[in-house]
Amino acid sequence: MAVLAGIIGCGGIAHNHAHGYIHSGKDVKLAACCDIDIEKAKRFAEEFDIPHFYGSCEEMLAAEELGLVSVCTWNSAHAPCTIAALNAGANVICEKPMAMNAAEARTMEKAAQDNRKLLMVGFVRRQGADARTAKKLIEDGVLGEIYYAKAQYLRRCGFPGGWFGDSSRSGGGPLIDLGVHVIDLARYVMGCPKPVSVYGITDYRLGSRFDLRMASWEAHTKERPVFDVENLALAMIKFDNGATLQVETSFNLNRKDDVGSMEIYGDKAGLNLDNFELYTTYDGLNANVNLLNTGSFHFSNDFDREIAHFIDAAAGETECIAPARDGVVLMEILDAVYASAKSGQVEMMG
Ligand SMILES: NC(=O)c1ccc[n+]([C@@H]2O[C@H](COP(=O)([O-])OP(=O)(O)OC[C@H]3O[C@@H](n4cnc5c(N)ncnc54)[C@H](O)[C@@H]3O)[C@@H](O)[C@H]2O)c1
Incomplete structure (x- = not known):
């Protein structure tokens, strides 16, 4: 009998999850969805042909065997x-x-364990072809000992609007929304070292730039969204293997282009994940090595891959590559960045 799946929250990213279940090719049926905005849940159910929709997760979890x-x-x-x-x-x-x-x-991790x-x-x-290749290169020792990595996720004028600027619903700005992706990716390809200290800086001065974004926001809302989160976050994260990760992330910043980039430096070679080029030396010469056809992160395909992996890992058919423990460690890093930015001191970690 097919395993039943349900989705809580029927907004933007839920579409990628629904697509992932429906096209997984596995014995899974998308049976229910819910949203505190029940009209949204209804529209979502119609769009994906989901038999049941609800106005809260409590109702959905009580009624369905998911x-x-x-x-x-x-x-x-x-x-x-x-x-x-999890309790259901x-x-x-x-x-x-x-x-x-x-x-x-940590309470979520404990609920899963219990x-x-x-x-x-x-x-x-973590599902991207770029992550897989980078991880393998590092595991195979091609880069040597990794001692520095630099990740940027900078937007010139890219506050997403809605709840993303409301700290009571988001928990923070670009650090928690964008930085989380690149900090985790860097840590993942490096073999998940333990963070030992963090120095963080946040800046709030540019605000939401609502007026610049007005044209694209009009489709969603005429209301000026709450914006009480940082606009720029910088961090230096030191790991127990001696490596340092430098991170820069913004919603709004006076620069020419948006950029998402990652560079990883080892004592044998450096790797730029964006163009998949290795920087090394050969016979007394500097050498740039292009790795062709490695593939990059592909938003919709990698969501499908993620959901397929979740289905297999839940069935015990494969080991989960993104377990709760790594989510906890990432949140500890983010907490430390915000704490350091507030105190002006380096935050030592556990
Ligand atoms: N992995 C990625 O690349 C990626 C990309 C975008 C968003 N996200 C994440 O996905 C999440 C959702 O983002 P989004 O862009 O889809 O937001 P969204 O605003 O489009 O959708 C969120 C939905 O959740 C609903 N909701 C809120 N509280 C609820 C509750 N208690 N029960 C049921 N429904 C509830 C809201 O009504 C809304 O419809 C966020 O955590 C965001 O960080 C991840």
Whole structure:
């Protein structure tokens, strides 16, 4: 009999999860969805031909026997919805960031352990072909010992609008929304070293730039959204293997272009993940090596891959590559960046 899947939160990213279940080719049926905006849940159910929709996760979980649940709500609802789904006996994939903070993330991890269910975090960048190749190059020793990495996720004028600027629902700005992707990706390809200290800086001065974004926001809302989160976050994260990760992330910044980039430096070679070029030396010469056809991150394909992996990992057919533990560690890093930015001191970690 098909395993039944349900989706909590029927907004933007839920579409990628629904597509992933429907096109997984596995014995899974997307049986139910819910949203606190029940009209949204109804439209979503119609769009994806989902038989049942509800106005809360409690109603959905009480009425349905779900084996798989996607939590696609805004960030403040990740912990309560995930814990409710785990307690109802489902395996859960929760979107990134795992929670508002590490304390919440730990309660979610414990709920998964207590219920003996899988809790996977939606670190979709781990599913990319670029991540797989970089991880293999590092594991094979091609880069030598990694001692520095630099990740940028900078937008010139890219506050997403809606709840993303409301700290009571998002937990923070570009650090928790965008930085989470690149910090996790860097840590993942480096073999998940333990963070030992963090120095963070945040800046709030540019605000939402609502007036510049007005044209694209009009489609969604005429209301000026709340914006009480940082606009720029910088961090230096030191790991127990001696490596340092430098991160820069913004919603709004006076620069020419948006940029998402990652560079990893080892004592044998450096790797630029964006153009997949290796920088090394050969016979007394500097050498640039292009790795062709490695593939890059592909948004929709890698969501399909993520959901297929979740289904297999929940069935015990493969080991989950994005377990709750890594989500907890990531939230500990983010907490430390915000704490350091507030205190002006280096934050030492556990
Ligand atoms: N992995 C990625 O690349 C990626 C990309 C975009 C968004 N996300 C993450 O996905 C999540 C959702 O983002 P989005 O862009 O889809 O937001 P969205 O605003 O489009 O959708 C969120 C939905 O959750 C619903 N909701 C809120 N609280 C709820 C609750 N308690 N029960 C049921 N429904 C609830 C809202 O009504 C809304 O419809 C966020 O955590 C975001 O960080 C991840």
